Amino acid sequence: MLPEIGHDGQERLLRSKALIIGSGGLGCAQAQLLVRAGLGSLVLVDSDVVEIxxxxxxxxxDEEDAKLRRPKAEAAASKLRRVNSEVGIEPMVMKVTADNILELIEGIDVVLDATDNIETRYVINDACVLRNTPWVYGGISGTQGLVMPVLPQSGPCLRCLFPEPPPSSALPTVDVAGVVNTGPPLIGSLQVTAAFRILIGSPADPHLLSIDPWRSSFRRIEVSREPSCRCCAQRSFEFLPVD
Ligand SMILES: [Zn+2]
Incomplete structure (x- = not known):
């Protein structure tokens, strides 16, 4: 019924396949919204097990998943199948690396970033720009989060904004800094909204969202392609293996 999606948009969602990289706070929120919305199929990749x-x-x-140390991708898949049994859900218990990323994004219409480390995001960016696959960057630590849809060819990529990965010490992870539990569902929900728009063929103009739910701060920053970007302009894919 929603005119922004409409019948055609819903049909397009049904024919779409998404890949969520990471089944943590962001990935759980993203997966359940995509599955409830009637996506066609979904691949979940994560190498960790659930901890309390x-x-x-x-x-x-839940507590039982933690007690049994279930692999996150599999525990998530079994919950999601109970939500909507018509969605094809493929859990993969493995680490996403530069060596397997191109195979993982084969046939995928949109990639959602739900990783917990910056290095993997540069690998995703290289692979998605190389293969012209849209992806939605998202991250949160503490109370602050960022979201940016990346449309290779028409918009800026991650390296247009952040040319080099910062040292890992500069970006405290959730394990070190903690995270307010309203943050990951909020960021994940905004990433899924961006993914819906990409999948129905009506993507938003390039932008970066900077969000701090604790301080009620929401900022939209207009962004554009960097003409000298190593990745999308010079097509140098430094985070992928040289073949
Ligand atoms: Zn770029």
Missing amino acids: ENVHRQVLF
């Missing part, structure tokens, strides 16, 4: 410390923000898991 995850349950406060990873909304697909």
